[in-house]
Amino acid sequence: MRNRSVPLREVHVWEMPVRIYHWINALCIITLCVTGYIIGDPPAFMKGTEAYFNFWFGTVRFIHFISAFLFFFNFIFRIYWGFTGNEFSRWYNFIPLKRCQWKEMLEVIKVDILQVTNRKIDSIGHNSLASFIYFITFLIFLLQCLTGFGMYAAMSSAFLPKLFAWIVPFLGGDMNVRQIHHVLMWGFILFALVHVYLVFYHDYIERRGVTSSMIGGWKFIEEDVIERHDNKTEECPKN
Amino acid sequence: MENQRPTFYEEARKNGVSRRDFLKFCATMAAFMGLEASGVSQIVKALETKPRLPVIWFHFQECTCCSESFIRASHPLVADIVLNKISLDYQETLMAASGVQAEEAYQAVMKKYPGEYIVMVEGSIPTKNEAYCCIGGRSALQILQEAVKNCKAVVAWGNCASAGCVQAASPNPTGAKPVHKVISGKPVINVQGCPPIADVMAGVVVHLLTFDRIPQLDGLSRPKAFYSRRVHDTCYRRANFDAGLFVESFDDEGAKRGYCLYKMGCKGPVTYNSCGIIKWNDGVSYPIQSGHPCIGCAEAGFWDNGPFYQHLPEVAGFGIETTADKVGLGLGIATAVGIAGHAIVTNIRKHKEIINEPEQGSKVETTKEL
Numbered sequence: 390m391r392n393r394s395v396p397l398r399e400v401h402v403w404e405m406p407v408r409i410y411h412w413i414n415a416l417c418i419i420t421l422c423v424t425g426y427i428i429g430d431p432p433a434f435m436k437g438t439e440a441y442f443n444f445w446f447g448t449v450r451f452i453h454f455i456s457a458f459l460f461f462f463n464f465i466f467r468i469y470w471g472f473t474g475n476e477f478s479r480w481y482n483f484i485p486l487k488r489c490q491w492k493e494m495l496e497v498i499k500v501d502i503l504q505v506t507n508r509k510i511d512s513i514g515h516n517s518l519a520s521f522i523y524f525i526t527f528l529i530f531l532l533q534c535l536t537g538f539g540m541y542a543a544m545s546s547a548f549l550p551k552l553f554a555w556i557v558p559f560l561g562g563d564m565n566v567r568q569i570h571h572v573l574m575w576g577f578i579l580f581a582l583v584h585v586y587l588v589f590y591h592d593y594i595e596r597r598g599v600t601s602s603m604i605g606g607w608k609f610i611e612e613d614v615i616e617r618h619d620n621k622t623e624e625c626p627k628n
Numbered sequence: 629m630e631n632q633r634p635t636f637y638e639e640a641r642k643n644g645v646s647r648r649d650f651l652k653f654c655a656t657m658a659a660f661m662g663l664e665a666s667g668v669s670q671i672v673k674a675l676e677t678k679p680r681l682p683v684i685w686f687h688f689q690e691c692t693c694c695s696e697s698f699i700r701a702s703h704p705l706v707a708d709i710v711l712n713k714i715s716l717d718y719q720e721t722l723m724a725a726s727g728v729q730a731e732e733a734y735q736a737v738m739k740k741y742p743g744e745y746i747v748m749v750e751g752s753i754p755t756k757n758e759a760y761c762c763i764g765g766r767s768a769l770q771i772l773q774e775a776v777k778n779c780k781a782v783v784a785w786g787n788c789a790s791a792g793c794v795q796a797a798s799p800n801p802t803g804a805k806p807v808h809k810v811i812s813g814k815p816v817i818n819v820q821g822c823p824p825i826a827d828v829m830a831g832v833v834v835h836l837l838t839f840d841r842i843p844q845l846d847g848l849s850r851p852k853a854f855y856s857r858r859v860h861d862t863c864y865r866r867a868n869f870d871a872g873l874f875v876e877s878f879d880d881e882g883a884k885r886g887y888c889l890y891k892m893g894c895k896g897p898v899t900y901n902s903c904g905i906i907k908w909n910d911g912v913s914y915p916i917q918s919g920h921p922c923i924g925c926a927e928a929g930f931w932d933n934g935p936f937y938q939h940l941p942e943v944a945g946f947g948i949e950t951t952a953d954k955v956g957l958g959l960g961i962a963t964a965v966g967i968a969g970h971a972i973v974t975n976i977r978k979h980k981e982i983i984n985e986p987e988q989g990s991k992v993e994t995t996k997e998l
Contacts, residue, residue: 429940430953433874433891436881446872502970504977543900544861558847563858563898564924564933568941568952575956579963586967594978 396612402514403606407478410467411603417460418577424453425574457537458549464530477514482627483524485517489625493517501590509595511614511623519587522580529576536560536570633679636837640675650675653703657834660827660906661843662853674838681837682737682745684775685719688761688768689795689804690751693823694785695721701826702910720763731764734775742778746836749807752788752795756803769810781842782807782816783832790818790850791928798932798944808849815842818849820901822925827906828854848928850900859922860896862904865889878919889916893937895924 403411427449435443471480485491497518499505510516515523538549539556540563560566592600602608617623634642640650654675658668687695718734725733737745749772754760758767776782784807787793795804808816819832832851835843843851860866868874868888875882875889890897899922903914915922921937924930933941940951 431872431874431891433872433876433882435871435873437885438871438873439885440867440871440873443871443873447870449872450870504973507978543856543858555847562848562928563900564895564927564929564941567898568933571940572952572956575952575959578956579959582960582963582967586971590971590974594974 397609398612398615399607400513400610400615401475401606402477402602402608404475404478405606406466406470407474408603408606410463410470413459413463414467417456417463418581420456421453421460422574422577422581424449424456425571428453429571429574454541457534457541460530461534461538464527464534468527476627479627482515482520483527485521485524487625487627490517490521490627493625494521501587501594509611509614511617511625513608513610513614513618517625526576526580529573529580533570533573533577536566536573539566540570633682635678636675636680639680656703656827657831660831660853661835671834671838675834678837681833682741683718683748684734684737684745684779685748686750686768686772686775687720688749688751688753688772688788689802690786690788690793692721692750694750694788694829695719697823697826698785698829699826700909701830703827703830738775738778743780745779746781746783747772747775747779748783748785749789750785752792752802752804752806753810754795754802755805755810756801760802772807773811776811776814779814781836782811782814783836784808784816784818785829786824787820787822787925787928787930790820790848793822794931797929816849817842817845817851820848820850820855820926822930824926825854825902825906825908828902846900854902854906855900855926857900857902858897859899859901859903859916860894862902863896863916864904865916883919886919889919889921891939892921893935893939894921895927895930895933895936896922899924899927899930901926 428446431446431449435445470478471483476482485494493510493512494517497510497516500508500510501518514520535553535556538553539560542550542552542554542557543563545551557563557566560569588600592598596609598607598609614623618626637650641647651672654671655668658665658671661667663670685695718730718737720730723730723733751761751768753768753772755769758769761768763771784790788795788804789807792800792804792806795802796806806818808818817832819829821828828851831854832843835851835853843853846852846855848855860869863869865886865888868886869890873882873885873887874891875887876891877883878892888894894916896916903922904916907914907917923936924933927933935942935949938949938951940953943950943952943955946955
């Protein structure tokens with residue numbers, strides 16, 4: 390049996406609401422991408438029948454719209470949580486306003502992407518680069534909600550979609566809005582690919598239990614990292 | 629006669645239109661405009677009592693298809709009364725006058741009816757070089773700006789005047805711009821379409837006359853009565869869309885059965901117009917009913933969002949028939965290759981680190997036992 394004894398401490402990084410948000414978001418994005426792709430390029434697998442027997446394409450669109458509402462409110466909740474959650478889920482992690490955050494990003498690129506050095510990054514929650522990428526995905530979330538509800542507004546009399554009616558004239562018409570909405574879908578797909586890979590990568594390299602942390606909430610962090618964090622002597626204190 | 633302009637009704641009667649036909653026309657207009665029953669009497673009253681609208685009708689960079697459409701309106705009164713007989717103060721295609729006389733006619737309208745006349749524009753305005761569209765030695769822009777100064781409102785007929793249409797399509801050699809981009813300070817009504825439906829055009833004119841104000845407009849300045857719904861939402865083939873029944877080529881089984889033309893590049897889902905309801909040529913048909921996908925002619929930039937027979941537009945800079953999906957798939961494959969490469973490098977470079985703990989001091993102890 391191979392085993393090792395490493396001075397680690399368990400840290401409660403992801404609170405329950407953050408974890409629930411994450412998984413609702415993941416499910417929504419998968420559903421929205423699959424149904425969205427079908428809406429953009431539907432398979433014509435039925436022939437020789439009449440319209441009144443079927444409604445499958447209508448159902449696909451219905452699922453897309455329901456998931457979109459869920460996605461939207463879940464996103465709103467996450468923004469709220471960015472102001473009330475613990476230090477790892479706060480807004481200031483995501484927006485690189487400090488010079489050290491940019492420095493850490495460079496460091497992460499060297500360590501994890503280019504792999505030119507072997508030192509570990511002192512991050513308990515997200516590292517600066519990950520946070521910044523999440524910030525960009527939040528912007529994509531926002532754009533996707535704006536363009537999606539913008540297109541939906543014309544066929545709805547409900548209050549919420551109507552709030553987005555201005556986006557269509559603002560972007561010069563439905564053609565442009567739909568194209569933007571469609572291109573951004575690929576942003577989600579590419580993000581998901583890299584995101585899942587990097588979870589495996591970090592779990593494998595850092596052994597801080599990052600995969601299970603999004604299920605149970607706890608990470609295993611080296612004691613020296615926690616000491617530096619508690620004494621605020623880490624390289625980039627974020628709060 | 630100069631100050632006592634005849635009313636629409638008087639002109640109509642003089643031209644042999646019966647009272648019955650006149651009322652039919654008013655009822656038709658009220659229906660197209662979506663007015664309630666009492667609206668009919670409002671239109672009747674307005675056309676009977678109000679003097680005709682003085683109109684200056686310009687042709688700039690265009691093909692005259694808006695005029696052609698207008699004179700083929702389902703009700704003869706529209707063409708006869710609104711355009712040919714009554715409102716024709718200045719209309720380059722249809723007026724008898726030419727040269728100096730034409731210029732005089734148009735100057736006279738501006739002098740006689742300041743703040744009252746309507747400027748109707750067909751065509752886009754070139755901005756790159758003023759010589760591209762000169763009338764009487766003056767550029768389109770100069771003419772328009774002068775005419776608009778004292779007008780009541782501007783009606784932009786068709787896609788050229790509303791959004792630039794084909795002249796403004798990439799690379800836009802004349803720097804063509806729609807009316808609302810070159811003038812300011814006056815309400816502009818964009819009556820979209822290439823051309824707009826004749827009855828929609830008539831409806832806009834009748835609305836201006838009846839209610840003395842511009843119709844309710846949407847965010848792109850299009851009259852809501854005619855442009856608030858997508859062609860897709862009012863399409864008689866919509867049930868086939870919801871059922872997932874699609875035409876895949878123009879001669880397949882689905883085309884014969886009248887399935888949805890979505891996969892044939894129909895732009896109905898992104899186009900706002902009343903083709904599905906008012907239809908064309910006295911309500912005979914419209915493109916989709918004739919088996920052809922909508923090309924989106926009532927939307928800005930529809931030439932650049934082509935090809936017409938493809939659902940997703942091409943992505944500029946990636947060559948012919950490259951859609952967002954093809955670019956996306958390419959990026960997806962590139963990402964997957966990148967991930968695979970990174971995973972391999974990770975295992976080569978960091979293998980030792982993973983198997984044996986890095987020597988970070990005495991704190992870490994590794995025991996190997998089997």
